[in-house]
Amino acid sequence: GDSVTQMEGPVTLSEEAFLTINCTYTATGYPSLFWYVQYPGEGLQLLLKATKADDKGSNKGFEATYRKETTSFHLEKGSVQVSDSAVYFCALSDPGFGDYKLSFGAGTTVTVRA
């Protein structure tokens, strides 16, 4: 079945550092890919998405490119801030099933120090 594997954390960075969180997937069809973010004590918020190969999703300085050849959707940000401290989840949805269910990675906890 469909699955997502993402980089284990926790990840600790200094402010203005470069952030990469690796995400790879396994899917039988042509999935849509998502990054969600969970700030402390809150629910999940959509950060960005991509629905086809070579699409780049971007939001709040974060970017991720849908790479079909490497089945990856790595999240990057060039200069992190303390406010980016959160748990990040990679997820996929296979629209071929028609139910839009999400399969999630385990999550990566990111802490940014001032």
Added chain:
Amino acid sequence: DAGITQSPRHKVTETGTPVTLRCHQTENHRYMYWYRQDPGHGLRLIHYSYGVKDTDKGEVSDGYSVSRSKTEDFLLTLESATSSQTSVYFCAISEASGSGETQYFGPGTRLLVL
């Protein structure tokens, strides 16, 4: 904001008691989902609904049942709560746009089973 509320937001209960969590949406979305979040597992799908009285199981449905008698409400019932069901429960809806379907999440319910 996809207009999703969950109640209660926090609950403490005892092993063996039934518990019902409520998800309410205001925007007439057809698809609704219940996930649980546990450390190291990301979010896992419990049940989902694709319309009034139309529901199906997810990957971790044992010990849970759901009902959807109105479009706006999706109830999750723990028939006889166990300590392994201590978790954070998230409801989600799926919203269609030009770039496909995207899930949006409620604020979560934190459940402790003693």
